[in-house]
Amino acid sequence: MGIVERIKEIEAEMARTQKNKATEYHLGQLKAKIAKLRTQLLEPPKGSSGAGEGFEVTKFGHGRVALIGFPSVGKSTLLTMLTGTHSEAASYEFTTLTCIPGIIHYNDTKIQLLDLPGIIEGASEGKGRGRQVIAVSKSADIVLMVLDASKSEGHRQILTKELEAVGLRLNKRPPQIYFKKKKTGGISFNSTLHLTHVDEKLCYQILHEYKIHNAEVLFREDATVDDLIDVIEGNRKYMKCIYVYNKIDVVGIDDVDRLARQPNSVVISCNMKLNLDRLLAKMWEAMGLVRVYTKPQGQQPDFTDPVVLSADRGGCTVEDFCNHIHRSLVKDVKYVLVWGTSARHSPQHCGLAQMLEDEDVVQIVKKKEKEDGGGRGRFKSHSNVPSRISDREKKAPLKT
């Protein structure tokens, strides 16, 4: 029997089993069995990278965004509108057969947008090009799930299930469970609060299913069996997702209003160019990019060419910023001056551990170098309230 058939069989058994206190251990065990099979299903065939022909696109720019959706929801139309790169669009399904990259220029950064073939129910089990599409979307920083506003609202759920089946967790944070395998000592099970979904016996049973007999487990929240399995599997990818309802030109205002109020959602029309700026703003926010402008001593910062940092890609400290400029820079740094929202006063003398925020201005003061007129600059604030560098300040000359 193939892996997919075995998953189906266990799912059928779960559906037959009534949910109650007596069956919860058995159901937990079945969930773990399915999770293990799904992980097996994801292992790429020997000698292949997992992406597949036409799907290997080199990363480019400051971040990567994947367009995921059913066929003909308007993914390619959207790529063409946002990037200027043409991706074939047509009224028939599966127009797009490979991965087509484009670049969005936004806030002085470059963001790579990937158009992908439509995926369908069963994609996670290999239907259509589902496996390749999902492999590529895992390489992205965020996902735009494109939905047709005129179609069933169930589509969002079906797609979310497909993505969850391959280990993607959308708009969730990792469960607050500490888990560490040990060589000896048996299993120690603890929690910092009263648990309502999982008890010691259930936890033992799940671990047993994974043949883990020595481990430390500490629940820091009232997590579920599924959360525990996620932590044990350890291969989950937590990503932000924006639900993009396209084609609002063909639905009534009441529907538009309702969809627009869903969490993490934005309603658009490619055909009528409606709300695309809102989509870009949401996308930008979800990516959490941090633009840092360098101010050379005695000169103006260059406000057109930021160093772009991200918590997910290498971090946002002063040290990360320095490493971005040059690997050997850190050892020469005496301290830095920081203007902007991360500074408690402007400018603030900071060390390498300081966390930078979007639109901060940084001047590096090297060892054996005299500092610039720190504190006398235009950015000197008169209160202790941190302020964002305004557009007006960006344009005005800076006297230091």
Ligand SMILES: Nc1nc2c(ncn2[C@@H]2O[C@H](COP(=O)(O)OP(=O)(O)OP(=O)(O)O)[C@@H](O)[C@H]2O)c(=O)[nH]1
């Ligand atoms: N009414 C309306 N139609 C749209 C809109 N955006 C795209 N379409 C149409 O929807 C159809 C499908 O568009 P595509 O861009 O090919 O969709 P896709 O999601 O890339 O499709 P596949 O590549 O086949 O998965 C085309 O006929 C588009 O003209 C919109 O905002 N409103």
Ligand SMILES: [K+]
């Ligand atoms: K299409």
Ligand SMILES: [Mg+2]
């Ligand atoms: Mg397409």
